[in-house]
Structure formats: C-alpha cells, structure tokens
Amino acid sequence: MRRLALNAAALAVLVMTIFPVYWMFLTAFKPTRDIQARTPSFWPSAPTLEHFVTAVNAPGFWTYWRNSLLVTVVAVLLALVVALLAAFAVTRMRWRGRGAFVVMVFAAQMAPWEALLVPVFIIARDTELLDSLAMLTGVYFMITLPFTIVTLRGFLAAIPLELEEAAQVDGCSRLVAFRRVVFPLLAPGLMATSLFGFITAWNEFAFVNVLIIKEQDRRTLPVWLSSFRDVFGTDWGATMAAASLFALPALLLFLFLQRRVGVGMTAGAVKG
C-alpha cells in the first residue's frame, strides 16, 4: 500500500516534469486543426511535419541557426584551448603568483555578468564592435572560461605526473608526452566542460540583446525565438516546431555526454 502511494506520487512528479517538453514536441507534430480543437488530444493521431517546414522556411532561420552554432562552437573551443594552457601552467609548473592566479580564477567564476551589460555595450560601441559576432563570441568565451579552467585543473591534477615522466624517460619531449599521454586521458574532462560552455552560450539571451542592435541578421536563435509573435503570429504549431529545433541540440548533447562523462579512464593506469 505504501509502495503503491509512493509510485503514484513518483508518477505524478514524472508527468509534471516531462509534460512541458512532451507538449512542445507534440504540438510541433500536430496538424493545425488538432491544435485549435476545443478538447486537446494528448497523443499524436496524425503527425505532420508541416510546422517544421514553416519554421525552417521562416525568414532568416538558417542565418540565426548558423550564428548560434558559430558563436557557441568558437567560444567553447577557444575557452577549452585557453583554459588548457592555463590549467597546465597551474598544475604542472611552479611559478611566482600561481596562488594569486588561482584565486583570481575562482573569483572570476562569480563575476556578476548581469551588471556588466551596460559597460560591455558601451565598450563595444567605443571599439566599433557593436553588431559583431566577434564581440558576442568574446563575451561567451569569457563567461565560460573561469569554470573551464577550474574544472580542467581538477581533471589535470587527477592525472598522475608519473605517466608523463615515464613517457619522457622513453624519449618523448614534454609537449609530445602531453599530447600522446595526458590529452587522451583528459577527454572526459574536456567533454564535461564543453557541455557546460555549450549550454551557457547556446542559451545566452541578455548580451545578444544588448550587443546586436541594428543588424538583424547577426541575431542568434534565442532572440529570434523570443520574438516568435512577430515571426509566426498565432501559429503555435510553427512556434513549437521552432522551439523544438532550438532545444534539440541541447537535449541530445546532454543525453550523449552524460553517459560518457565521469568515466575513470585513469583507473589502473599507475600501479600503487
């Protein structure tokens, strides 16, 4: 009896958690007459792709899609490379000011980005970087960089130095030892951090609103989706299709990377 009540409650939570996502996809596949029916149907009776066709053919859809992807991928890759260099310096070298640098990076993780909207806008205007994807990419890079350094530092510190030293004894240079030995072991760490960076940049809304002002074709998907009324009017099928297309990469990446992250690849690499 207790178990029954527990399972019933769990089922209720499950339905409430998943319902908005389900409703988004369901509406996107429903024919318009079903969407406008007095009594909504909760199952796809006659799925159609017409709303996806409308969404994809909406003016500028591919431009915004490309902008979003470009800004996100470049920001994430740039952050990974720059963070890897810094993490290597912090975990593998001794130098003056290392402690201070680490503290600064930790502090930068808590940077109040909302308070920087106005100054970043004004700096972009003064340097003629308004309406440019480069400035936007730069901001996303900087938002994700501190977290990326902190996480990569953790992953790097967990990889035993002996592995590199063994490779160096075998005649590798330090750089080759890093590339051949450490880098493959770092893969899960790189994936975990890039997931966070991707979600942050893909979702970002405030800065793109402030930095992209005149050039409409430099906007990204979140801005475009937020103005769905101008694009689709009251066509909820097309709006939900557009929302689905926007959400899909994030959902897929999340499911894909969730399985791969956190595998103890170094387990057993060094005998105690």
Added chain:
Amino acid sequence: MRNRSLWPYLLIAPTVAGGAFLLLYPMLKAALISLQHFRMGELIRGGAEFVGLGNYAELLAGAEFWQVVLRTLAWTAVNVVLIVVLSTGVALMLVRLRRGMRLALMSALALAWATPVIAATTVFQWLFQSELGVVNWALASLGFESFRGYTWFADGAATFAVLVILVVWQSVPFGALTLYAGLTTIPGELYESARIDGGTGWQVFWRVTLPMLRQLFALIVALEVIWVAKCFPQIWVLSQGGPDGATTTLPVYAFKIARVLHRYDLGSAVALLTVVLLAVALVANLRRMVRS
C-alpha cells in the same frame, strides 16, 4: 624549465588578457558609469560628467526602486522556498523508489534540466495561452469554470504565478538530483538506529537527514538565491516586467532603465546595488546555515 622560466606566464597570458579586457575593464567601467551623468547624449557625444553618488541618491530617494527591491525579495523568497521544499521531497522520493522507476524519474528530471531557457519560456506561454492553452482547458474541465479563456498575462499576480511555476520547474531538477546524490552518502546504520530508538519519519528527517546534509542545503540555497534573484530572460520574454510593472525585479528594472530609457548611469547603479544586496544576503545566509 621549472624555475624562473617565462613559460608559465606565456601559458596564462591569453587568460589574463581576456580577463582584463572582458571582465576587469567592464567592471571598472560599470562602477565609473554609475558615478557619471551618462545618457543618450553622452553615449553619442562622449564627455560624461562626474556626478559622484548622484545616481545612487536619485535611486534610493525614489519610491519605485524600493518597490522593486521588495518585489525582488518576495520573488526570490517564494521561488527558493518552493524549489528547496520540492527538491527535498523529490530527492527523498528518489531514494525510496525501485530502480526502474528511479531511473525513469531521473531521466525526466535531466530532460527538464537540459531544456534551454528560452525554449521552456516559449512552451509555458503556449501552456498558459488563454483560448487554446492546455492549462485553462484542464482547469475548466476540473470544474473551475472561471478559467475558461482566462488571460493569465493580463493580470499581475497571475503572470507572477506563471513565472514562479516556470522557474521552479526549471530549478527543481538540479536541487533534487544534487540532494539525491547527497542522500545516498548517508550511511544506512544511522537511519536504522534512529528507527530502533523509535523515531518517526519526521523526526528522522529533522534529526538525522537535515543535519547530515546541512552544508549541501546551504550550498543549494545559496545557488538558488543567486539564480532566482538574477533571473532575467524568462521574465523579459514572458512579460517584459509587466503588466504594469508587476513582475519587474531588479535585473529587469536595470535592463529597462538602460536599454529602454537610455539611462545608462542609473541602470549601472541598479545593477551594482543588486550585486551588493546579493552579496550581503548570501554572506548572512551562509554564516547562519553553517553556524546553527
């Protein structure tokens, strides 16, 4: 290579350069602008005048600012309490479920968590749409006839409620999964001995579970306070702070002043005051949670 080498400094140079231009410089600029007379005219012509604490004085003297502060406090309190209570409930539920159901619920939570903010916000506008929205249909079917064709986004309190539901829905997965991970670290013997001593479910929760997870709770409360108080895209997309300013919290207020009224000076001041308020609230919260 270990000592007195230039290498480490070369390796951190890109990080330092990025931080200097895109973080430190804007932060100093934010502080500077909030102390200047900086509006549309200064944006175009340049030559902003220094006015000291004039902008802050203007803000603190106005009734609107304090209204927004109170609204932000209410917004944060309502959301964080709901998020923490519901997350705890779901986490306790997850521990007790059998494997299959637990995995299903955890996958659902992960899915909700990964849904992009703007996508979720758009979906909620559709869920709560007046004529065709499924929420109004469900409420009317359950006998609440007044909800037939009800326009949620015309009323301040109703819009506020929809936003709370949206933010809570987005935040509970993180809280629940984190607390669940914490719960699995509590040794079962503790519960057993508490039961043998005759503790009821509530007593066990208050005397065993809560003290064991105090730090985790403090962390979650702190993160949620930051997240909810700074929450901007959901509100801006759904209501732009309306109707009639009923959902204007501090971040929305700062954005509106700067972007719509072109009062960059005042907008910067609001944003910086928000940071100060949050910092004070968090330090107080953390100290109390850790001490008690």
